[in-house]
Amino acid sequence: MKKTIKSLFVFMFVVVFAAACGNNEKKDDEEALQILEVKLEVAEQADAGDAVPFKALVTFGDEKVSDANDVQYEVWEEGNKDNSEMIEAKNEGDGVYTAEKVFEHDGVYVVQVHVTARDQHNMPKTAITIGEGASHDGGHDHGDHEHGADGFSMHFMEPKDPKAGEDTELMVHLQNGDAPLEKAQVRFEIWSNNQEDKREWVNATESKPGEYIANHPFSEAETYQLQIHVENDDGLHEHETHEIEVK
Structure with missing residues (x-):
C-alpha cells in the first residue's frame, strides 16, 4: 500500500513538473516570436527656429515597453551623417519616448530613433524638410539615402x-x-x-x-x-x- 501511494505521488510530481516545463517552453517560444516594434512620429515639414517634437511608441507584442534599456534620437542633415547629433529621449511612460530639436536653418534632415529593449534593437528613421529644404547647389533630394543600400x-x-x-x-x-x-x-x-x-x-x-x-x-x-x-x-x-x- 505504501509503495502504491509513493508511486502515485512520484507520478503526480512528474506530471506537474512536465506541465510546468511545457508552459515555460511555450512562454519562451511565444516571447521568441515577438518583435520589438517602434512607431516613429515626426512632422514632415517645419520652419527654421521652431521646436520640432519627436515621438516614438515602443511595443513588444501587446505590451507597451516603458522600461527600455536605451532610447536616443539621432539627427543629421542629409549628406552629413558624420556630424550627427544624439539626443536623449524622455520616458513619458506607457511606451512613449519623446524629444525635440530646434533646426537653425533650412534643409532636409534625417531623424532616427535608436531603441534597445527586450534584448532587441530597432532604429527606424524618417526625413523632415525645414523651410525651403535643401538648396539646389549641393543639396539632396528628399528621397536620397545616406547609404548605398536602400533602407540600410x-x-x-x-x-x-x-x-x-x-x-x-x-x-x-x-x-x-x-x-x-x-x-x-x-x-x-x-x-x-x-x-x-x-x-x-x-x-x-x-x-x-x-x-x-x-x-x-x-x-x-x-x-x-x-x-x-x-x-x-x-x-x-x-x-x-x-x-x-x-x-
Whole structure:
C-alpha cells in the first residue's frame, strides 16, 4: 500500500513538473516570436527656429515597453551623417519616448530613433524638410539615402570610458528596412591618430539578429579611429567611421 501511494505521488510530481516545463517552453517560444516594434512620429515639414517634437511608441507584442534599456534620437542633415547629433529621449511612460530639436536653418534632415529593449534593437528613421529644404547647389533630394543600400541603417554603440590595456566591447546594430540585418560580415578597422599607417582588423560575431560584437584591448591611452566595415552575400558594402578616446 505504501509503495502504491509513493508511486502515485512520484507520478503526480512528474506530471506537474512536465506541465510546468511545457508552459515555460511555450512562454519562451511565444516571447521568441515577438518583435520589438517602434512607431516613429515626426512632422514632415517645419520652419527654421521652431521646436520640432519627436515621438516614438515602443511595443513588444501587446505590451507597451516603458522600461527600455536605451532610447536616443539621432539627427543629421542629409549628406552629413558624420556630424550627427544624439539626443536623449524622455520616458513619458506607457511606451512613449519623446524629444525635440530646434533646426537653425533650412534643409532636409534625417531623424532616427535608436531603441534597445527586450534584448532587441530597432532604429527606424524618417526625413523632415525645414523651410525651403535643401538648396539646389549641393543639396539632396528628399528621397536620397545616406547609404548605398536602400533602407540600410547602422548604429555603433559608443563604448563607455574605455581604458588602455583592458578589453573594450565594440558593438554595432545593423538593420535593413524594419528588420535586423543578419549573417553579415562585420569587421572593425582600428588605428591611432599617432600611427595612421599601423592598422588592426578585428572580426565581429553576430551575438543576436542584427547585433555584432567584438572585444579589443586598446594598447595606449590616446585617440583612435574605428571604421566599421559591413558586407554580405547580396553585394552590400558599407562603412562608417567613429572616434574613440581611450584613457
